[in-house]
Amino acid sequence: MAEDYYKTLGVSKSASEADIKKAYRRLARKYHPDVNPGNKDAEVKFKSISQAYEVLSDKEKRKNYDMFGTATPPHMGGAGRGHSDFGGFDFRGFDFSGGGGGQAGPDFGDIFSEMFNFTKKGTTSSARSPRKGRDIQHQITLSFFEAIKGLTIPLQIDRTRQCHQCKGFQQIKTDRNTTCSHCNGSGKMKLQTGSMAFETTCRYCQGQGTFDSKPCPTCHGAGALPHSETIRVNIPAGVTNGSRVRVPGKGEAGLMGASDGDLYIITRVEEHEFFERKGDNLYCEIPLTFPEAALGSKIVVPTIDGNATIRIPPGTQNGQKFRIRGKGVPLLRGNGAGDQFVSVNIVVPRLADERSKEILREFETLNPDDPRKNLDVRRD
Secondary structure: OOOOHHHHHOOOOOOOHHHHHHHHHHHHHHHOOOOOOOOHHHHHHHHHHHHHHHHHOOHHHHHHHHHHOOOOOOOOOOOOOOOOOOOOOOOOOOEOOOOEOOOOOOOHHHHHHHHHOEOOOOOEOOOOOOEOOOOEEEEEEEOHHHHHHOEEEEEEEEEEEEOOOOOOOOEEEEEEEEEOOOOOOOOEEEEEEOOEEEEEEOOOOOOOOEEEEEEOOOOOOOOEEEEEEEEEEEEOOOOOOOOEEEEOOOOOOOEOOOOOOOEEEEEEEOOOOOOEEEOOEEEEEEEEEHHHHHHOEEEEEEEOOEEEEEEEOOOOOOOOEEEEOOOOOEOOOOOOEOOEEEEEEEEOOOOOOHHHHHHHHHHHHHOOOOOOOOOOOOOO
16 A cells, blocks of 8 residues: 555544544645645645545545555456456457447446446546535534524534636646556556456546646645635524524535535524423413412413413313413424413412411312212222
């Protein structure tokens, strides 16, 4: 392995995509040529960092790198060693790049395309093709009422932005063509495994044999540069824990003309000491005196929009619920809001004088109802 990309970025081989991205951003901001004008060592370091990130941030390239020590599958040597299921045939006279060579028979190009993940033009399916930028996520914590009412917040985000020189295409045009070093200008690659050998189109120059472009010197072929900015994000009324608020085009930079990814704001909402939220409805508990419950009354109840008055009918029981329509959480989709449910908790008075006790004894005499008369827990 010519260079340890994991060591270059300062991460372990088991590092996650997020860890690799975080390490790249940190190092890129430190060694970027714009931050270190005229510093050749920083420029070389930035180029190494960009190359390492380009490989380790791509699942297919990283897999090849871990297996072979290079981002692309190596040429397979060893002609004539051992035997294979193909009976020792040499396929070097055939062109597997798409049915060439004038030979009749099956389309071996399709067969080996599947085996080696090559297209008929000889490139990998993901190479040099438009790639939409990755989406990024950012978590924020909101108070109960911020989530209920909604708000607009400033938010600083770190992401990559399309390189201003190559416009995300990673390459820039040159005045003269350069011979491809991988195929020595032939436009063909020879692959061999065991006793089987064949030719295919060079996937580096796509069969042209030469290059008319070179890696962009500004982003060193990455197509994007680290970028930090502050944006204003509108959080709609009614979000809850785990809501995803999408901000289009504020994710990682797209490559080869593709659009940028999106930013997703993930919300976490703090609890409230009085209201309990269940979906779009709110629940609360209100204390009620014994006379209010027995005789009925009108009481004032807090809501998210201020106080509201509700009627308590005579004979209200402990735990009975009352609904206040439209005083719940605003609906995220559509108009309107949920409801507020008020549960009453009857408070038994502490009698401090004999006269009050006497009144209650008289009340009990006038109302001899037994609330436990129907209780029967005996079993046959």
